[in-house]
Amino acid sequence: MTTADEGDNNPGAEADLGPFVQRILLGARLRAARESIELSSTEATKALGWYAGKLSKIEQGDVPTSDKDLAAAIRAFKIGPKEAGELQRLASLARRKLPPSRVAEWAAKYVHLVAAARELKLWNADAFPGTVQTADYARAQLERVVTVRPADVEPMAQDRAKRVERLRAPGAPRLWLVVGEEALHRSIGGPETLRGQLEQVRDLAELENVSVQVMPFSAGAHASHGVSFSIVNLMEGRPGLVYVAGLTTSDYLGREHQRVYDLVFDKLRADALSPQGTIELINRRIAEL
Template sequence: MLRDMDVDPGPIVQRILLGAELREARETRGLSTAAASKALDWYSGKLSKIEAGDMKTKDADLRRAVEVYEIDAERARRLQVLATDSRRRLPPARVPEWAAKYVHLVAAASELRIWSVDTFPGTVQTEAYARAMLTESVVVSPADVDRMAEDRARRAERWETDDSTALWLIVGEEALRREIGGPPVLREQLVRVRELAERPNITVQIVPYQSGAHSSHGLAFSLITIFPGRPGVVYVEGLTSSDYLGREHARSYGVAYDRLRAVANSRIASVAMLDQRISDLT
């Protein structure tokens, strides 16, 4: 069901996809979470965990869900493949445990839309920029900083060769001004983003200070689309946790993102801003 990839996105993605499929099947049957849990004879909270991708689905549980939700044979077969793949073992990504799903979802995405208020997101960070950010984190051990920075930069390198995933990156102007790691580190990061902006599958836009109020003050988020034309997942990260929001939230966040695109500078004007800031830091 996943698009062809050279990198295995890992069982976490399959678990999330399986949960989303089961949730859709439940809603199609018109069952609330409570009613479905009762019909499935599952303890309170189990269904929510499975639908969120936070719990593996046993074969017996899947068979029960197929029966209760009246899922057709072909779809049941596909769900069984997902369930089997979701139980594979894979070394965890070197990110905080609560953010690990995001790394694997990004690896499987057909489209990724990111809004970052005042910094460049980990998805495109250089190693030095990532290290400067991680050093100030209150949830990352100092012993893990270098290794995590290296891994983050390695994942970001995919955009230099990967034309199959569409990336739309919008950042606030403060990201160009805040000297994370000092002027040389920021300049290197800006050069990286400037180079990425030239790629056919990547769009970079800057929301300037003078644009005034917009739809997403103080809130960074990502919209991750796995299958083109189908609702994706909204990722919202906090200091010590993250939320993965489903399709009922995806529409609102999608509207917010469209409004950000409207108030942001054009691609050409945004690249000009990057060029000017790089020049200032030389």
């Protein structure tokens, strides 16, 4: 992983990450402040006079935080002037409205999270995820998604292809990718498109910040049948978010869930082929196509 600079350790001083991410960072810092004075969520809710569940929504970044609510939390959590100023700025940025997106808000949120991530752990059983897709592969996949308008297929495919470049750029996130062997055989877009996708994944695997492993058919049962997921870590030393997508919505699971998903991901990596064995398998598939 690349070395953190001052902005990485101080989310309030980072480049503009977008309101979705800033909301999550604000919630994480408020939760850290509450826990630092050993105040439980129930105790804090009572002290703040909020309805049950409101504090949880703010800490998880599910809702914007008003100036009034933030001021109340700053007092209740005994937050100092410097930190309070940074939180007020972050809250203001997090309340901005983004221009309309080509995708639903729940999907757009994930795109912003990935763009701001310091570390990504991705598991997908039957295809390569959007984070590593070529434009041709993305186009072929998006054309079959019933919730994507035909006019949006090409722009979305190009957007996915551009996201790959962040993995090659300075300050790139650490990526751990595990895919099922089916991804090497499912002919999304046809043999030429699949070959191009495999070649791109092979090239990415040569980067120091990227690790790619394949779960072979021969491994039999594994730890996550029927559930593909992403673990997005935004800050070092702090829990991130688990993203589980469906056809029309998605779930963003917080720190109480991440321990389980981290354990599952570790088991997937342990059962998968080694990075070198993965490259050898990918090369054989490329030669076959």
